Amino acid sequence: MLVMALRMLMGDRAKYLGIVIALAFTSFVMIQQPATFLGILRHTYGFITDVGVGDVWVMDPKARHLDDVKPMMDAELQRVRGIDGVEWAMPLYKGGIRARLDSGDFVQCQLVGIDETTLIGGPGRMVLGKLADLRQSDGIIVDAAAAQGQLAARADGSRRPLGLGESIELNEHRAQVVGTATASSNFQSMPTLYTTYARVKTFLPSERKLLSFVLVTVKPGEDAEKVAAEISRRTGLAAYTTQGFIDRSLRHFLGNTGMIINFAMSAGLGFLIGAFIAGQTFFNFTTDNLRHFGVMKAMGAGTAMLVRMILVQALYLGSMGFGLGAGAGAVMGFQLANVDPHLVFRLPWQLILGGGMAALTVIIVAALLAIRKVVRLEPAQVFKA
C-alpha cells in the first residue's frame, strides 16, 4: 500500500508538482536566507578567523568588538609576553586609512599591520605574490576582491585591477602592491590592506598609540581561558580566547545593529510564509483524498496503514522539495558569491541539517493535521454520494 500511496501522490502530476514546488520554495527560503544571514554575521568576525593563529586576543578593556579598536601603548606587548603560560605574543594593528588611487579618488580602507619578523596575522591565502614580500620597502598586500573592484579606478577613467608593482597613496605615503590575498569582507565592505606593524608607523606618523591587539599563543598544555584570565588580571587589559572574541563581536552586532535583526526577521518571515504554503498545500492534498482514504477504511484498511501511507507521502514530498529547494538555494548563493565577493553566502552543514529538519517538521505537522482528519473519518460516510 505504501507504493500505492506514492502512486496516488504522483498520479496527479499538476498537484504533485505544485506541492513539490511549494516545498522547494520553502526550503529555498529556509536555506538561502539564513545562509546569507550567516554570511553577513561572518562579516562581523571574519578578520579574526582570517588571522587564523593565536589562542588569545588581548585589547584595551574598553574595546567592545573587533571594529571598536582602542589603541594601546607598545609597552603592553612586553607586559603580555611576561605572563606565565604565554608561548609568544605579537602586535597587531587594525584601523582605518584613506587610500588615494591612480584616478585621484579616495577610498576608505582597513589597514592591518602585522609583525615584520614572523608575519603572524597575515592573510591566510595569497592570490598573487608571497607574504614574505611584505618586507619589501613600502610593501602592502591588497585584498584580491578590492584590487579588482574598489581600488581599480584609473586616471584615464577606465577600471583595471590593481596589480603587482603598482602603487597607491596612503596618507600621502607611497605604498607599493607586492601581493594580493583573499580576505573576508568586513562589515563596512572596506578594502583590506596588509603591511608590517613597523610600516604602519610610517603611514600614520601622528598616532602615539598604535597597538590594536596583541595576538597570543599559549604554551602547549595550557588552558587558553585560564591564560586569558591571567593576562587580564596581571595587565588590566581585556583578553579573550579567539572563540570568546568572535562571540563578543557577534553579540555586539546582534544587540546593537538593527539591520541584522531586521534581516533575521525577514528570513524568519520568509520561512513562516514558505512553511505555511507548503503545509497548507500538503494538507489540502490529503483532504482532497479524504474520500479515497474513507473508502479504503471501509474496505478494511486499518488506521495505522492509512497513517503510514500519509507519512510516506509526506516524507517523499519533504525529501524531494527540500532537495530541490536547498540545492537551488545553495547553487544560487555560491554562484552569486563567486560573481560578487561582497555578496556573502555561508552554508555550514548545521544549516543544511537544520533546514532539512525544519522542512521535515513543516510537512510532518501538516501530515499530522491531515492524519487527524483521516483518523476521525467515519467509514460509513462513503455511502453518502
Place this chain on the structure above:
Amino acid sequence: MSAPIVSCRALTKTYGQGDTAVQALRGVDFDAAAGEVVMLVGPSGCGKTTLLSVIAGVLDCDGGACQVLGHDLRGESAAAKTRLRRHGIGFVFQSFNLVPTLSVAENVAVPLLIQGEKRRLALERAREALVPVGLADKALALPAQLSGGQQQRVAIARAIVHQPPLIVCDEPTSALDHRTGDQVVALLRQLAQHHQCCLLVVTHDNRIFSYADRIAEMDDGHIVAIRDASPAIGS
C-alpha cells in the same frame, strides 16, 4: 435457504439526541443467505443505507443483534470489524469511488493490498478479476478514461477480487443509464452466483428488481415486506 450470511434481529439505530434525534432503524429483522441476491428498497430516508452500513460493519447499531459471517457485530471491537470488512465484505458504491490517479488494475488490487498481498501478485489477481467484467484490455487505463458503466464494472471487479462471502452495493445503478445499469446488475448477479456470495443491494431503481431473489421493502425504519422476486436471468 443455505447458511445465513446476515442475520439481524430487532435492530435499532438513532442519529442525534433529544429533540433532534432521528430513529433510522426501528427494530429491523432481516436475514440473507449465501448465493442470494437481496435488494433493499423503499423511499428516501427509510433506513436502507443505514441498515446496509450496520451490516457492512461501518456503522454501529444502538440495539438488537446483528450477526454477519458468524460475527456478532455488537460485541466486536473496531479492529475486529475492520478485519471482517477486509476479508469478508466487498463494496460497490453509487459514485464508483475509484482513485482517479491509480490505473484500473491498481484500483482493483486495493483490497488485496489492504490484506497484505504483495504488489506484483495483487496486480496479477486484479488483472484476472478484470476478465469476467470484460475490461481485461483496460487494466492500464485511468478511471477518467472509462465510461460510467465501465467504471462501475471496475468497482465490481474490486468488490470480488478478494472473493468475499458478502458484497454490499449502495445504489449501484443510480449514476448509470438504464441499459448500462441493467448490464451492471446482471453482471453483479452472475458473479455473485458464480462465487456463491451474498449480494445486498440498496436501490431505488425498480427496473433492476427483477435481478433479485428477494426484495425487502423498508419504510420509516422498518422492513414492511419481504417478497420473493422472479429473477430476470437464471443461475
